[in-house]
Amino acid sequence: QKEVEQDPGPLSVPEGAIVSLNCTYSNSAFQYFMWYRQYSRKGPELLMYTYSSGNKEDGRFTAQVDKSSKYISLFIRDSQPSDSATYLCAIMNTGNQFYFGTGTSLTVIP
Amino acid sequence: DGGITQSPKYLFRKEGQNVTLSCEQNLNHDAMYWYRQDPGQGLRLIYYSQIVNDFQKGDIAEGYSVSREKKESFPLTVTSAQKNPTAFYLCASSTPNNSPLHFGNGTRLTVT
Secondary structure, eight states: OOSEEEOOOOEEEETTOOEEEEEEESOTTOOEEEEEEEOTTSOOEEEEEEOSSEEEEETTEEEEEETTTTEEEEEESSOOGGGOEEEEEEEEOTTSOEEEOOOEEEEEEO | OOOEEEEOSEEEEOTTOOEEEEEEEOSOOSEEEEEEEETTTEEEEEEEEEETTEEEEOTTOTTEEEOOSBTTBOOEEEOTTOSOOOEEEEEEEEOTTTOOOEEOOOEEEEEO
């Protein structure tokens, strides 16, 4: 079983829609959770970083962590064409080991 | 501006040649990492270094080598022993104590 599982999509939504991106993980000891955005031919850019259950909001982005279900989500409100990218979830254990999902490709259609 | 610089952006080599990818950071981060990204496979760890003059193998170190002579620099050499070297290579860095990774913009290596 992989440490992190992520639906690869692709996901296509109209501009203004709410987008939900999701990952599940296997080890309940994982404590730190990240979402990265990666544009084509670029490196991943850190969007959200959280270490507790619950929600964390930053502008149009909300990261949600449910440790009891081992489930993490990223919500994008009022999606824009500029949000079209691949979104990677990542998890870190206390030993600074990182585990990445395979990424979900998102296209926002104007 | 602080950040991670990878060069070159695109690199082309003939099979059988060694090639070195550059990674420099001015974030004053102690830890540096090299990942390989292939379509549908996510990020795979090649090597990482927590401190100068020390580094550890990741999940797919065979055919690769690194050095860490300076805190700011962590070059990766792709040797002729690497069977499938064509890929997108990402360098990252972080501070200790459970901090997230920060990535460079990658080098696309094509070997023919």
